[in-house]
Amino acid sequence: MGNWSRYLIWCGAAIAIASLVMLTAVQSNILLAYGVMTVGLTLLICGIALQDQTQARLTAFWARRSTQLGANGFLSAIAVLFIWLSLNGIAAQFAVRLDLTETQVNSLSSQTRETLQKLDEPLKIWLFQEIDDADITPFLENYRRINPRVQYQFVDPDIDVRLIRRFNVQNRGEVHLEYGDRTQFVQTLAIEESLTEAKLTNSILRITSDRQPHLYLLQGHGEPPIDDSPKGLVQMVKALETQGYRVSPLNLIQTPTLPTDGDIIAVIAPQAALLPGEVELLQEFLEQQKSLLILLDPNTDPKLTQLWEEWGITLDQRILIDGDRRSEQLGYGNTTVLVTNYGNHPITRDLEDNISLYQFVRPVSIKTVEGIDANSFLFSDERTWAESNLPSPDATFDPATDLRGPVDFGIALESQVQPDPELPKTRLVVIGNTTLAANNGFIQYANGDILLNTMNWLDQNRDVSLAIRPRSPQNRRLQLTTFQVDLVSWLAPVIFPLGGLMTCLVLFKKRR
Known part of the structure; x- marks a missing residue:
């Protein structure tokens, strides 16, 4: 056996050296070189193992108790590693996720x-x-x-x-x-407004729906054009189209018939009065349980008296004044109103503490009408008033003729009378301001959000969202007293080390 082992050692060494030469000299066939090296090292190891002296030493080595214990431990570790890798491979192929949180905050509905x-x-x-x-x-x-x-x-x-x-x-x-x-x-996305399941899923529902809501912008009375001029409406139109709306102009003078595919009609800043026939068509549109948006400038009268009476709306010709001139630092005068508090209405419910800005605002008030649910969602604060005279930089409050704030100027109305229960309810929104729809106002602060929320509320098919409740982890915070906090702060640096030291001393004394 000794002669054979000697031949194997020399052959293995020669083949291993030849493989090294192949690695350095022949770069194109590296796999062959590694194969040759493997054969050489195998022969070398076998030659060493077959020597008589090596076999005697191996027999004595494996006979030791320490070797057997070490081999058992090594094989156990290999077995544990193999089982762990196998379980991870199976888990990767057949993934199963378990949400063990109390309120299932990590799971989708x-x-x-x-x-x-x-x-x-x-x-x-x-x-x-x-x-x-x-x-x-x-x-x-x-x-x-x-x-x-x-x-x-x-x-x-x-x-x-x-x-x-x-x-x-x-x-x-x-x-x-x-x-x-x-x-x-x-x-x-914002720090105070993260992406929630309700918002994302409802947006997916809207974009995958075959229905596209159609908004018509009334034209023919000096309304702002749909262009990129400062008072144009192109910014609003682009934002609505991004949200899935179809936007078209509507001229009821040229075509005195209502569009059959219309969901919302918007009357934005008319400078001339509407004809009686147009007013009747708008009322007929509402009777079809559709929605209407009206944005009006001060000192204008669209002649919608019959509509105002039917819905309990009163337009005030006065103009809101900000007595503290809080918008001066933004480059505006005292006729610009800043709003940070809103009504508890779906249009503004999620906008609390957001700033919105309105130039030249007229008050809009409501009176109770049976079958009409009316809510104010835009209003000024107590530091404003409605000025009856022509506004000036030095305007002061006159209790005899002026109206002290808060003053409503944005009203959302919904008819509770449904001739056809299969159709949505009739909805109407009246705002005594038009700057939030214009290009130079739509992009200011939360103005665009308010207008888009208003459109979404008026589009009642879009308003019917999935009732996915937000899931938050339960509050499991520990309420610690001052003494308990001090005790916890001493645990790691003092109490635990002293406890370990005392335990060591006691064990040492017992062994002695």
Whole structure:
């Protein structure tokens, strides 16, 4: 056996050296070189193992108790590692997620799962911020797991200008959906307003729906044009189209018939009175259980007296004045009103503490009418008043003729009388201001959000959202007293080390 082992050692060493030469000299066939090296090392190891002295030493080595214990431990570790890797491989192939939180905050609702499973085309979620500073990736991964058609991507707004123009992005943090050839704005991410399941799922429902709400803008009375001039409406129209609306002009003088596909008619800043026939058509539109939006400037009268009486609306010719001139630092005068508090209405419920700005505002008041549910959602604060005289920089409050704030100027009305229960309720919104719809006002602060929320509330099919309740973890915070806090602060640096030291001393004394 000794001669054979000697031959194997020399052959193995020669083959191993030849493989090293192949690695350095022949770079094109590295796999062959490694194969030759493996054969050489195998022969070398076998030659060493077959020597008589080696076998005697190995027999003595394996006979030791320490060697057997070490081998058993090594094999046990290998077995544990193999089992752990096998379990991880099985888990990766057949992923099962368990949400053990008390309120299931990490799981999507059954409504969301059903909505995602019905997707026929790829759905892309575009997030216009370069990094995920809101940590919403795990939330988006939940959607992607349910349906791989759902994909998401973060976009740097400073780099990809093409996508910015395509989606008409106005602010960093905007979230948009793309489904086929449709796009849908969801929301703007902020510290106090994260992306929720209710908002995202309802946006998916809207973009995947075959129905496209149709808004008609009344024309023919000096209304603002749909262009990019300061008082134009193109910014509003683009934002509405991004949200899935179809927007068209409507001239009831040239075509005195109501559009059959209309969902909302908007009367924005008419400078001349409407004809009696037009007023009758607008009333007929409301009788069809549709929706109407009216935005009016001060010192204008669209001659909608019959409509005002029917709905209990009173227009005031006075103009709101901000006595503290809080908008001067923004470059505006005392006829500009800043609003930060809003009514508890679906239009403004989520905008609390957001600033909105209105130039030249006229009050709008309501009186109780049976069958009409009226709510004020825009109003000034107590530091404003409605001025009866021509506004001037030195205007002062006159209790005899002026009206002290708060003063309402945005009213949302809903008819509780339904001739046809199968159709939505009739809705009407009247705002005594038009700057929030103009290009130079729509992009200011929360003005655009308020107008878009108003349209969404008027579009009643869009208003019927999934009732997905927000899920928050239960408050399990410990209420500690001052003494308990001090005790906890002493545990790690003092009490635990002293306890360990005392235990060691006691054990040492017992052994002695």
